[in-house]
Amino acid sequence: MISIAYIGLGNRGRVYMGGLSGYEDVAVTALCDTRPVMLDHAGGRSPTATRLADDNAFFAAGKLADWLVIATPDHCHFRHAKAALQLGYHLICEKPVTANPAEMEELCALAKEKNRHVLVCHVLRYSPFYRTIKEIIESGAIGEVVNIAHEENVGYFHYAHSYVRGNWRNLSVGAPFLMAKCCHDVDLLHWFIRRPCESVSGFGGLTYFTRENMPEGAAAYCLQGCPHIKSCPYSVERLYLKRFTQLYWGKPPAAGLPYQPTRQELREALKENDYGRCVYQCDNNVHDHDSVAFRFAGGATATLSISAFSLGTTRRIRIQGTKGELWGRDHTMRIHLHKFGKAPKVLRVRNTNISGHGGSDQCFCEAAHAVMAGGPIDPENLTTIEQTRISHQICYAALQSLETGEAALVAAQ
Numbered sequence: 538m539i540s541i542a543y544i545g546l547g548n549r550g551r552v553y554m555g556g557l558s559g560y561e562d563v564a565v566t567a568l569c570d571t572r573p574v575m576l577d578h579a580g581g582r583s584p585t586a587t588r589l590a591d592d593n594a595f596f597a598a599g600k601l602a603d604w605l606v607i608a609t610p611d612h613c614h615f616r617h618a619k620a621a622l623q624l625g626y627h628l629i630c631e632k633p634v635t636a637n638p639a640e641m642e643e644l645c646a647l648a649k650e651k652n653r654h655v656l657v658c659h660v661l662r663y664s665p666f667y668r669t670i671k672e673i674i675e676s677g678a679i680g681e682v683v684n685i686a687h688e689e690n691v692g693y694f695h696y697a698h699s700y701v702r703g704n705w706r707n708l709s710v711g712a713p714f715l716m717a718k719c720c721h722d723v724d725l726l727h728w729f730i731r732r733p734c735e736s737v738s739g740f741g742g743l744t745y746f747t748r749e750n751m752p753e754g755a756a757a758y759c760l761q762g763c764p765h766i767k768s769c770p771y772s773v774e775r776l777y778l779k780r781f782t783q784l785y786w787g788k789p790p791a792a793g794l795p796y797q798p799t800r801q802e803l804r805e806a807l808k809e810n811d812y813g814r815c816v817y818q819c820d821n822n823v824h825d826h827d828s829v830a831f832r833f834a835g836g837a838t839a840t841l842s843i844s845a846f847s848l849g850t851t852r853r854i855r856i857q858g859t860k861g862e863l864w865g866r867d868h869t870m871r872i873h874l875h876k877f878g879k880a881p882k883v884l885r886v887r888n889t890n891i892s893g894h895g896g897s898d899q900c901f902c903e904a905a906h907a908v909m910a911g912g913p914i915d916p917e918n919l920t921t922i923e924q925t926r927i928s929h930q931i932c933y934a935a936l937q938s939l940e941t942g943e944a945a946l947v948a949a950q
């Protein structure tokens with residue numbers, strides 16, 4: 538039997554609990570979350586598991602399972618991973634592992650010293666869409682990769698929710714925008730090109746969600762008499778109450794909101810909850826757009842753009858090789874393949890697990906379970922800590938460049 542403990546039982550913790558719950562050789566032995574409501578909810582599925590509402594008490598209790606799933610907020614990952622490795626847990630750890638290069642080195646060394654597996658939740662690598670792209674590249678169909686143009690469209694409503702009002706709005710509680718959102722995308726670039734990235738140059742910033750852009754007379758909270766409530770695309774009336782979207786409120790409760798609130802409870806709470814704030818008057822300081830260029834050994838290049846200002850939440854990729862090119866948008870599950878001199882083809886990606894990042898979450902759980910069950914380690918395709926060390930190093934250089942405005946060299950890989 539494989540025993541698993543979970544720390545952080547919010548949105549992501551529950552994804553992994555759900556994804557691993559179908560395996561008969563897996564037993565949940567311990568749960569930790571600082572919010573009792575989350576412990577109660579997750580504990581209902583695993584009544585015999587030890588429940589702890591304090592992370593210090595959790596680690597003081599010793600090793601409670603073979604594996605620990607770390608799905609706490611960004612700023613907790615390093616501390617929780619370090620404590621867990623010292624106790625001898627194997628880890629499934631949410632991304633980003635840490636925005637601090639020295640901490641990353643420390644964790645890699647500790648994992649090696651303790652001979653522990655650390656799988657990082659760069660789940661996109663496991664998605665049927667990106668796996669198919671990887672297979673096309675590896676088959677040689679488009680020759681040597683020369684350039685990749687990759688774009689992440691965050692979605693204006695999703696950006697406002699998570700990066701202006703919510704958990705990733707400020708560097709004191711979350712990682713920088715590029716690290717928090719695009720460490721997945723940088724991981725994909727590194728996986729597809731398979732050569733060391735040498736240097737990075739980027740520009741970006743926070744340009745729009747600031748007080749200077751506040752419409753005249755806007756209230757601090759939408760539901761405290763804001764005169765723009767009907768016209769503002771970010772008003773809580775429009776984003777949360779009109780559609781009463783389950784996108785956010787059917788999931789674990791955001792700070793200070795009741796669990797699965799009724800519309801009336803939500804309306805009351807949003808009058809003075811963080812999610813009810815005017816998007817031009819929040820304490821947000823993370824970027825709302827970044828554009829970064831990468832140069833890899835051998836001369837291949839890539840660009841990555843991330844932006845809040847899109848209608849949809851989708852990624853778009855175009856890969857050009859010496860013998861052909863391919864492109865697609867991940868949510869369409871279609872890949873356009875054009876081998877030079879041949880007729881273009883459209884490949885439909887077969888995907889039986891459609892939910893959770895286009896099937897990535899479930900496919901990640903399947904791959905993680907195989908490792909837990911003692912299966913072979915595929916160092917090229919699994920998101921091990923060694924693979925993540927490389928893609929995080931590229932992110933660190935990108936962050937340095939965004940800060941200084943100068944090109945930055947990537948640490949030797």
Ligand SMILES: NC(=O)c1ccc[n+]([C@@H]2O[C@H](COP(=O)([O-])OP(=O)(O)OC[C@H]3O[C@@H](n4cnc5c(N)ncnc54)[C@H](O)[C@@H]3O)[C@@H](O)[C@H]2O)c1
Nearest residue numbers: 545546547548549550570571572592608609610611631658
């Ligand atoms: N891999 C992906 O595709 C993906 C997608 C979204 C988020 N994430 C990452 O997953 C992590 C969790 O995100 P989420 O959306 O689940 O957030 P969340 O807020 O829904 O869940 C986090 C949970 O951790 C708990 N928590 C906070 N501090 C704690 C502590 N010190 N000890 C124990 N529990 C604590 C909170 O109460 C909450 O229930 C973040 O780092 C985020 O960046 C990854």
